Amino acid sequence: MEAEVKDKIVSIEKPELVAPPDWKPVIMGILCNWCSYAGSDLTGTSRMQYPPNIRIIRVPCSSRVDPWFIIKALQTTADGVLISGCHPGDCHYISGNYYARRRFLVTKELLKMVGFHEHRVQYSWVSAAEGAKFAQVVKKVTEDVVKLGPLHLYKKENFSK
Amino acid sequence: MDYSKQIQDIAAKLFTDGKIDVFVGYRMNGFDDNQVPAVITDPKEVSTLVFTEKSVFNLSNYLKADHTRNKRVGLVVKGCDSRSLNLLLTESQVKRDKLYIIGIACEGVVDDKGQKVQNCMECIIPDAVVYDEILGTPKGKKDYIVNADIKALAEKGLVERREYFEEIFENCIRCNACRNSCPLCYCTKCCIDQETATIYNGSNTSSSAFHALMTWSLHLAGRCVDCRNCEKACPSHLPLHLLHKQNEKVIFGNFQNHLAGVEEGDRGAFYKYSLKDPDDFIM
Secondary structure, eight states: OOOOOOSOOBOSSOTTOBOOTTOOOOEEEEEETTTHHHHHHHHHHTTOOOOTTEEEEEESOGGGOOHHHHHHHHHHTOSEEEEEEOOTTOOTTSSHHHHHHHHHHHHHHHHHHHTOOTTSEEEEEOOTTOHHHHHHHHHHHHHHHHHHOOOOOSHHHHSOO | OOOHHHHHHHHHHHHHHTOOSEEEEEEEOSSSSOEEEEEEOSGGGGGGEEOSTTOOSOGGGGGGSTTTTTSOEEEEEOHHHHHHHHHHHHTTSSOGGGEEEEEEBOOOOBOTTSOBOHHHHTOSOOBOSSOSEEESOOOOOOOOOOOHHHHHHHHSOHHHHHHHHHHHHHHOOOOOHHHHHOTTOOOSSOGGGOGGGHHHHTSOSHHHHHHHHHHHHHHSTTTOOOOOHHHHHOTTOOOTHHHHHHHHHHHHHHTTTOOTTSSTTOOOGGGOOOTTOOOTTOO
Protein backbone atom coordinates (compact mmCIF):
# COMPACT_ATOMS: atom_id res chain seq x y z
CA MET A 1 0.00 0.00 0.00
CA GLU A 2 2.97 2.32 0.46
CA ALA A 3 3.21 4.88 -2.35
CA GLU A 4 5.24 3.37 -5.15
CA VAL A 5 8.15 5.43 -6.32
CA LYS A 6 9.26 4.87 -9.89
CA ASP A 7 12.79 5.81 -10.86
CA LYS A 8 13.71 9.35 -11.93
CA ILE A 9 11.34 11.54 -9.98
CA VAL A 10 12.20 15.20 -10.24
CA SER A 11 10.99 18.00 -8.06
CA ILE A 12 8.38 19.98 -9.95
CA GLU A 13 9.52 23.30 -8.53
CA LYS A 14 13.25 22.61 -9.05
CA PRO A 15 13.66 20.37 -12.10
CA GLU A 16 17.42 19.99 -11.58
CA LEU A 17 16.81 18.00 -8.39
CA VAL A 18 16.28 14.26 -8.82
CA ALA A 19 14.90 12.15 -5.99
CA PRO A 20 17.15 9.40 -4.61
CA PRO A 21 15.93 5.90 -5.49
CA ASP A 22 14.82 5.14 -1.94
CA TRP A 23 12.84 8.37 -1.58
CA LYS A 24 9.46 8.13 0.06
CA PRO A 25 7.28 11.16 0.56
CA VAL A 26 6.65 12.41 4.08
CA ILE A 27 3.26 14.00 4.62
CA MET A 28 2.28 15.77 7.78
CA GLY A 29 -1.38 15.40 8.66
CA ILE A 30 -2.87 17.88 11.10
CA LEU A 31 -6.27 16.57 12.16
CA CYS A 32 -8.92 18.09 14.37
CA ASN A 33 -9.68 16.09 17.51
CA TRP A 34 -13.45 15.91 17.13
CA CYS A 35 -14.07 14.96 13.50
CA SER A 36 -11.06 14.09 11.37
CA TYR A 37 -9.06 12.33 14.07
CA ALA A 38 -12.10 10.23 14.96
CA GLY A 39 -12.60 9.69 11.23
CA SER A 40 -9.06 8.39 10.82
CA ASP A 41 -9.66 6.16 13.83
CA LEU A 42 -12.72 4.75 12.10
CA THR A 43 -10.61 4.09 9.00
CA GLY A 44 -8.30 2.02 11.15
CA THR A 45 -10.97 0.11 13.06
CA SER A 46 -12.81 -0.59 9.79
CA ARG A 47 -9.54 -2.14 8.45
CA MET A 48 -9.41 0.17 5.48
CA GLN A 49 -5.95 0.56 3.97
CA TYR A 50 -4.29 3.93 3.39
CA PRO A 51 -0.68 4.93 2.66
CA PRO A 52 1.55 5.02 5.75
CA ASN A 53 3.45 8.08 4.49
CA ILE A 54 1.24 10.35 6.58
CA ARG A 55 2.36 11.38 10.08
CA ILE A 56 -0.63 12.48 12.08
CA ILE A 57 -0.72 15.27 14.64
CA ARG A 58 -3.86 15.83 16.65
CA VAL A 59 -5.02 19.37 17.40
CA PRO A 60 -8.12 20.49 19.33
CA CYS A 61 -9.69 22.27 16.35
CA SER A 62 -8.73 23.17 12.79
CA SER A 63 -8.57 26.80 13.88
CA ARG A 64 -5.70 25.79 16.17
CA VAL A 65 -3.61 25.42 13.00
CA ASP A 66 -1.46 28.49 12.78
CA PRO A 67 -0.06 29.05 9.25
CA TRP A 68 3.26 28.85 11.06
CA PHE A 69 2.77 25.07 11.52
CA ILE A 70 2.55 24.62 7.75
CA ILE A 71 5.62 26.74 7.12
CA LYS A 72 7.58 24.84 9.76
CA ALA A 73 6.56 21.46 8.39
CA LEU A 74 7.65 22.43 4.89
CA GLN A 75 10.87 23.96 6.18
CA THR A 76 12.00 20.92 8.11
CA THR A 77 10.93 17.51 6.79
CA ALA A 78 7.55 17.33 5.13
CA ASP A 79 7.08 17.05 1.36
CA GLY A 80 3.38 17.73 1.73
CA VAL A 81 0.87 18.79 4.35
CA LEU A 82 -2.73 17.69 4.83
CA ILE A 83 -4.99 19.64 7.15
CA SER A 84 -8.39 18.29 8.00
CA GLY A 85 -11.24 19.46 10.19
CA CYS A 86 -14.98 19.26 10.71
CA HIS A 87 -17.41 20.19 7.95
CA PRO A 88 -18.61 23.81 8.07
CA GLY A 89 -21.37 24.05 10.63
CA ASP A 90 -20.25 20.95 12.53
CA CYS A 91 -17.43 22.51 14.53
CA HIS A 92 -17.27 21.38 18.15
CA TYR A 93 -16.44 24.97 19.08
CA ILE A 94 -19.26 26.28 16.85
CA SER A 95 -17.29 28.55 14.52
CA GLY A 96 -13.62 27.43 14.68
CA ASN A 97 -13.47 26.07 11.16
CA TYR A 98 -14.94 29.24 9.66
CA TYR A 99 -12.01 31.19 11.06
CA ALA A 100 -9.61 28.46 9.92
CA ARG A 101 -11.02 28.52 6.38
CA ARG A 102 -9.97 32.17 5.92
CA ARG A 103 -6.43 31.48 7.06
CA PHE A 104 -6.17 28.41 4.82
CA LEU A 105 -7.07 30.39 1.72
CA VAL A 106 -4.50 33.12 2.41
CA THR A 107 -1.78 30.59 3.28
CA LYS A 108 -2.50 28.57 0.16
CA GLU A 109 -2.34 31.60 -2.13
CA LEU A 110 0.86 32.92 -0.54
CA LEU A 111 2.62 29.55 -0.86
CA LYS A 112 1.50 29.37 -4.47
CA MET A 113 3.07 32.72 -5.22
CA VAL A 114 6.32 31.88 -3.44
CA GLY A 115 6.71 28.90 -5.75
CA PHE A 116 5.08 25.84 -4.20
CA HIS A 117 2.75 23.67 -6.22
CA GLU A 118 -0.76 23.99 -4.86
CA HIS A 119 -0.94 20.23 -4.18
CA ARG A 120 1.85 20.48 -1.58
CA VAL A 121 -0.58 21.78 1.03
CA GLN A 122 -4.09 20.36 0.86
CA TYR A 123 -7.17 20.77 2.98
CA SER A 124 -10.18 18.59 3.59
CA TRP A 125 -13.31 18.38 5.69
CA VAL A 126 -13.70 14.84 7.11
CA SER A 127 -16.36 14.01 9.67
CA ALA A 128 -16.13 11.28 12.31
CA ALA A 129 -18.35 9.00 10.20
CA GLU A 130 -16.33 9.35 6.99
CA GLY A 131 -13.66 6.69 7.45
CA ALA A 132 -13.73 5.78 3.77
CA LYS A 133 -13.37 9.41 2.74
CA PHE A 134 -10.31 9.79 4.97
CA ALA A 135 -8.62 6.82 3.32
CA GLN A 136 -9.43 8.30 -0.10
CA VAL A 137 -8.11 11.74 0.86
CA VAL A 138 -4.81 10.37 2.18
CA LYS A 139 -4.43 8.25 -0.94
CA LYS A 140 -5.02 11.25 -3.20
CA VAL A 141 -2.64 13.51 -1.29
CA THR A 142 0.10 10.87 -1.31
CA GLU A 143 -0.31 10.26 -5.04
CA ASP A 144 -0.18 14.00 -5.71
CA VAL A 145 2.97 14.48 -3.66
CA VAL A 146 4.68 11.50 -5.33
CA LYS A 147 3.98 13.17 -8.69
CA LEU A 148 5.43 16.47 -7.45
CA GLY A 149 8.65 14.91 -6.22
CA PRO A 150 10.72 15.83 -3.18
CA LEU A 151 10.47 19.33 -1.81
CA HIS A 152 14.19 19.86 -1.14
CA LEU A 153 13.46 23.09 0.62
CA TYR A 154 16.92 24.41 1.39
CA LYS A 155 17.58 21.14 3.19
CA LYS A 156 21.16 21.06 1.97
CA GLU A 157 22.26 23.53 4.65
CA ASN A 158 20.58 21.80 7.51
CA PHE A 159 21.38 18.21 6.71
CA SER A 160 24.70 18.35 4.93
CA LYS A 161 25.71 15.15 3.21
CA MET B 1 3.06 69.28 1.11
CA ASP B 2 4.93 71.26 3.79
CA TYR B 3 3.29 71.39 7.21
CA SER B 4 6.48 72.13 9.23
CA LYS B 5 5.24 75.50 10.54
CA GLN B 6 1.81 74.22 11.61
CA ILE B 7 3.29 71.19 13.38
CA GLN B 8 5.84 73.34 15.23
CA ASP B 9 3.06 75.68 16.40
CA ILE B 10 0.82 72.83 17.53
CA ALA B 11 3.67 71.07 19.35
CA ALA B 12 4.74 74.28 21.11
CA LYS B 13 1.17 74.95 22.19
CA LEU B 14 0.74 71.39 23.50
CA PHE B 15 3.93 71.66 25.55
CA THR B 16 2.96 75.07 27.05
CA ASP B 17 -0.55 73.81 27.85
CA GLY B 18 1.02 70.80 29.56
CA LYS B 19 -1.01 68.35 27.48
CA ILE B 20 1.89 66.15 26.41
CA ASP B 21 5.21 64.87 27.80
CA VAL B 22 6.71 63.65 24.53
CA PHE B 23 6.28 64.69 20.92
CA VAL B 24 7.11 62.29 18.11
CA GLY B 25 7.75 63.92 14.74
CA TYR B 26 10.40 64.24 12.07
CA ARG B 27 13.60 66.30 11.89
CA MET B 28 16.34 66.70 9.29
CA ASN B 29 19.10 64.11 9.66
CA GLY B 30 21.81 66.80 9.48
CA PHE B 31 23.72 65.41 6.48
CA ASP B 32 21.44 65.65 3.47
CA ASP B 33 17.80 66.44 2.76
CA ASN B 34 16.50 63.17 4.27
CA GLN B 35 14.58 63.07 7.52
CA VAL B 36 14.72 60.91 10.63
CA PRO B 37 12.17 60.40 13.40
CA ALA B 38 12.57 62.78 16.34
CA VAL B 39 11.38 62.03 19.88
CA ILE B 40 11.21 65.41 21.65
CA THR B 41 10.80 65.93 25.39
CA ASP B 42 12.29 69.44 25.59
CA PRO B 43 9.98 72.27 24.37
CA LYS B 44 13.05 74.19 23.12
CA GLU B 45 13.66 71.55 20.43
CA VAL B 46 10.27 72.08 18.85
CA SER B 47 11.81 74.35 16.17
CA THR B 48 13.69 71.35 14.70
CA LEU B 49 10.44 69.62 13.70
CA VAL B 50 9.68 69.37 9.98
CA PHE B 51 7.12 67.70 7.77
CA THR B 52 7.48 67.49 3.99
CA GLU B 53 7.04 64.79 1.37
CA LYS B 54 10.36 63.32 2.60
CA SER B 55 8.76 62.29 5.93
CA VAL B 56 8.65 58.63 5.05
CA PHE B 57 8.69 56.70 8.33
CA ASN B 58 5.70 55.36 10.23
CA LEU B 59 5.87 57.03 13.63
CA SER B 60 3.29 54.82 15.34
CA ASN B 61 6.18 52.32 15.61
CA TYR B 62 7.61 54.62 18.34
CA LEU B 63 4.58 54.11 20.57
CA LYS B 64 5.85 50.67 21.56
CA ALA B 65 9.22 52.04 22.70
CA ASP B 66 10.12 52.68 26.33
CA HIS B 67 10.47 56.45 26.02
CA THR B 68 6.79 56.84 25.08
CA ARG B 69 5.19 54.07 27.14
CA ASN B 70 2.77 55.36 29.82
CA LYS B 71 3.41 58.95 28.78
CA ARG B 72 1.20 61.50 27.10
CA VAL B 73 2.34 61.62 23.50
CA GLY B 74 1.83 64.00 20.60
CA LEU B 75 2.16 62.27 17.26
CA VAL B 76 2.13 63.04 13.53
CA VAL B 77 0.42 60.42 11.34
CA LYS B 78 -0.16 60.12 7.60
CA GLY B 79 -2.96 58.00 6.12
CA CYS B 80 -1.25 54.61 6.34
CA ASP B 81 0.31 55.41 9.74
CA SER B 82 -3.09 56.28 11.17
CA ARG B 83 -4.45 52.90 10.06
CA SER B 84 -1.71 51.09 11.98
CA LEU B 85 -2.37 53.41 14.93
CA ASN B 86 -6.04 52.50 14.71
CA LEU B 87 -5.09 48.82 14.97
CA LEU B 88 -2.83 49.50 17.96
CA LEU B 89 -5.76 51.27 19.65
CA THR B 90 -8.11 48.38 18.86
CA GLU B 91 -5.61 45.85 20.17
CA SER B 92 -5.25 47.85 23.43
CA GLN B 93 -1.57 48.58 22.92
CA VAL B 94 -1.96 52.33 23.42
CA LYS B 95 -4.60 54.44 25.17
CA ARG B 96 -6.48 57.00 23.11
CA ASP B 97 -6.76 59.56 25.94
CA LYS B 98 -2.96 59.66 26.28
CA LEU B 99 -2.46 60.58 22.64
CA TYR B 100 -2.76 63.85 20.78
CA ILE B 101 -2.83 62.89 17.12
CA ILE B 102 -2.06 65.31 14.29
CA GLY B 103 -3.48 63.70 11.17
CA ILE B 104 -2.22 64.57 7.70
CA ALA B 105 -4.29 64.47 4.51
CA CYS B 106 -1.32 62.92 2.74
CA GLU B 107 -0.35 63.58 -0.86
CA GLY B 108 2.25 60.82 -0.99
CA VAL B 109 5.91 60.68 0.03
CA VAL B 110 8.94 60.49 -2.25
CA ASP B 111 12.10 58.36 -2.27
CA ASP B 112 15.74 59.51 -2.49
CA LYS B 113 15.43 60.33 -6.18
CA GLY B 114 12.37 62.52 -5.65
CA GLN B 115 9.98 60.03 -7.23
CA LYS B 116 6.68 59.17 -5.59
CA VAL B 117 7.00 55.74 -3.93
CA GLN B 118 4.94 52.79 -5.15
CA ASN B 119 2.66 52.41 -2.14
CA CYS B 120 1.65 56.09 -2.39
CA MET B 121 0.81 55.67 -6.07
CA GLU B 122 -1.50 52.78 -5.11
CA CYS B 123 -2.73 54.34 -1.87
CA ILE B 124 -6.42 53.75 -1.10
CA ILE B 125 -6.88 55.85 2.03
CA PRO B 126 -4.55 58.87 1.91
CA ASP B 127 -6.27 60.79 4.74
CA ALA B 128 -5.69 60.04 8.38
CA VAL B 129 -8.59 57.98 9.80
CA VAL B 130 -7.96 58.78 13.48
CA TYR B 131 -6.89 62.27 14.57
CA ASP B 132 -7.49 65.19 16.92
CA GLU B 133 -6.87 67.72 14.19
CA ILE B 134 -6.17 67.29 10.50
CA LEU B 135 -3.81 69.28 8.27
CA GLY B 136 -4.52 69.63 4.55
CA THR B 137 -7.72 69.00 2.66
CA PRO B 138 -9.09 65.42 2.85
CA LYS B 139 -9.46 63.78 -0.54
CA GLY B 140 -11.54 60.74 0.40
CA LYS B 141 -11.22 57.06 -0.47
CA LYS B 142 -9.76 55.86 -3.77
CA ASP B 143 -10.25 52.61 -5.68
CA TYR B 144 -8.28 49.49 -4.87
CA ILE B 145 -5.51 48.72 -7.37
CA VAL B 146 -3.81 45.32 -7.46
CA ASN B 147 -0.07 45.81 -6.99
CA ALA B 148 1.84 45.88 -10.29
CA ASP B 149 4.60 43.57 -9.01
CA ILE B 150 2.06 40.96 -7.89
CA LYS B 151 0.41 41.08 -11.31
CA ALA B 152 3.74 40.57 -13.02
CA LEU B 153 4.69 37.70 -10.71
CA ALA B 154 1.37 35.92 -11.21
CA GLU B 155 2.10 35.66 -14.93
CA LYS B 156 5.41 33.89 -14.36
CA GLY B 157 5.73 30.11 -14.15
CA LEU B 158 6.10 28.06 -10.99
CA VAL B 159 9.82 27.32 -11.48
CA GLU B 160 10.60 30.95 -12.18
CA ARG B 161 8.74 32.16 -9.11
CA ARG B 162 10.47 29.60 -6.94
CA GLU B 163 13.90 30.73 -8.21
CA TYR B 164 13.01 34.39 -7.66
CA PHE B 165 11.92 33.87 -4.06
CA GLU B 166 14.79 31.51 -3.30
CA GLU B 167 17.12 34.36 -4.17
CA ILE B 168 15.21 36.69 -1.87
CA PHE B 169 15.46 34.21 1.01
CA GLU B 170 19.17 33.68 0.31
CA ASN B 171 19.84 37.43 0.44
CA CYS B 172 18.07 37.86 3.78
CA ILE B 173 20.59 38.33 6.59
CA ARG B 174 18.06 37.61 9.39
CA CYS B 175 18.72 40.90 11.19
CA ASN B 176 15.01 41.11 12.14
CA ALA B 177 14.92 44.79 11.18
CA CYS B 178 11.65 44.19 9.30
CA ARG B 179 10.01 42.82 12.41
CA ASN B 180 11.38 45.47 14.75
CA SER B 181 10.42 48.32 12.44
CA CYS B 182 6.86 47.03 12.04
CA PRO B 183 4.40 48.99 14.21
CA LEU B 184 2.15 45.93 14.53
CA CYS B 185 4.90 43.52 15.69
CA TYR B 186 4.81 44.33 19.38
CA CYS B 187 5.04 40.84 20.98
CA THR B 188 7.79 40.78 23.58
CA LYS B 189 8.63 37.20 22.61
CA CYS B 190 8.29 36.35 18.94
CA CYS B 191 7.51 32.84 17.75
CA ILE B 192 10.15 33.02 15.02
CA ASP B 193 12.82 33.31 17.73
CA GLN B 194 11.67 30.20 19.56
CA GLU B 195 14.45 28.44 21.39
CA THR B 196 13.54 24.84 20.66
CA ALA B 197 14.47 25.03 17.01
CA THR B 198 17.58 27.20 16.97
CA ILE B 199 19.27 24.55 14.86
CA TYR B 200 17.03 25.69 12.02
CA ASN B 201 15.96 29.17 12.89
CA GLY B 202 18.69 30.90 14.85
CA SER B 203 21.18 30.96 12.04
CA ASN B 204 21.54 33.03 8.92
CA THR B 205 20.43 30.50 6.32
CA SER B 206 17.88 30.74 3.56
CA SER B 207 15.88 28.05 5.33
CA SER B 208 15.56 30.22 8.41
CA ALA B 209 14.78 33.25 6.25
CA PHE B 210 11.98 31.32 4.56
CA HIS B 211 10.60 30.37 7.95
CA ALA B 212 10.91 33.85 9.43
CA LEU B 213 9.61 35.93 6.53
CA MET B 214 6.72 33.63 5.66
CA THR B 215 5.59 33.27 9.27
CA TRP B 216 5.95 36.99 9.81
CA SER B 217 3.91 37.92 6.75
CA LEU B 218 1.18 35.39 7.55
CA HIS B 219 0.91 36.67 11.11
CA LEU B 220 0.47 40.18 9.69
CA ALA B 221 -2.03 39.11 7.04
CA GLY B 222 -5.26 41.04 7.42
CA ARG B 223 -3.49 43.57 9.65
CA CYS B 224 -0.71 44.93 7.42
CA VAL B 225 -1.49 48.50 6.34
CA ASP B 226 1.19 48.74 3.63
CA CYS B 227 3.25 51.52 5.27
CA ARG B 228 6.43 49.74 4.09
CA ASN B 229 8.43 50.57 7.18
CA CYS B 230 9.90 47.06 6.83
CA GLU B 231 11.22 47.76 3.34
CA LYS B 232 12.75 51.06 4.39
CA ALA B 233 14.49 49.30 7.29
CA CYS B 234 15.76 46.29 5.30
CA PRO B 235 19.54 46.54 4.83
CA SER B 236 19.43 44.09 1.92
CA HIS B 237 16.65 46.03 0.13
CA LEU B 238 14.48 42.94 -0.21
CA PRO B 239 11.05 43.43 -1.84
CA LEU B 240 9.17 42.46 1.32
CA HIS B 241 6.00 44.15 0.10
CA LEU B 242 5.42 41.23 -2.28
CA LEU B 243 4.47 38.94 0.60
CA HIS B 244 2.16 41.49 2.21
CA LYS B 245 0.53 42.72 -0.98
CA GLN B 246 -0.25 39.15 -2.05
CA ASN B 247 -2.06 38.55 1.25
CA GLU B 248 -3.81 41.89 0.96
CA LYS B 249 -4.98 41.07 -2.58
CA VAL B 250 -6.44 37.70 -1.52
CA ILE B 251 -8.12 39.20 1.54
CA PHE B 252 -9.56 42.18 -0.33
CA GLY B 253 -10.85 40.00 -3.13
CA ASN B 254 -12.41 37.24 -1.03
CA PHE B 255 -13.39 38.70 2.33
CA GLN B 256 -15.85 41.53 1.60
CA ASN B 257 -13.25 44.11 0.50
CA HIS B 258 -11.56 44.05 3.89
CA LEU B 259 -8.86 46.65 4.50
CA ALA B 260 -6.92 46.66 7.76
CA GLY B 261 -7.32 49.42 10.30
CA VAL B 262 -9.85 51.55 8.44
CA GLU B 263 -12.80 51.06 10.75
CA GLU B 264 -12.56 51.60 14.47
CA GLY B 265 -12.85 48.34 16.43
CA ASP B 266 -11.96 46.14 13.46
CA ARG B 267 -9.29 43.66 14.56
CA GLY B 268 -8.41 42.29 11.13
CA ALA B 269 -9.68 39.84 8.54
CA PHE B 270 -8.83 36.73 10.57
CA TYR B 271 -10.88 37.78 13.59
CA LYS B 272 -14.23 37.47 11.84
CA TYR B 273 -15.82 35.18 9.27
CA SER B 274 -18.64 34.94 6.80
CA LEU B 275 -20.65 31.86 5.89
CA LYS B 276 -20.04 32.72 2.23
CA ASP B 277 -16.24 32.57 2.43
CA PRO B 278 -14.83 30.52 -0.47
CA ASP B 279 -14.07 26.89 0.36
CA ASP B 280 -14.05 25.25 -3.07
CA PHE B 281 -10.33 24.48 -2.59
CA ILE B 282 -11.13 22.20 0.38
CA MET B 283 -11.76 18.52 -0.42
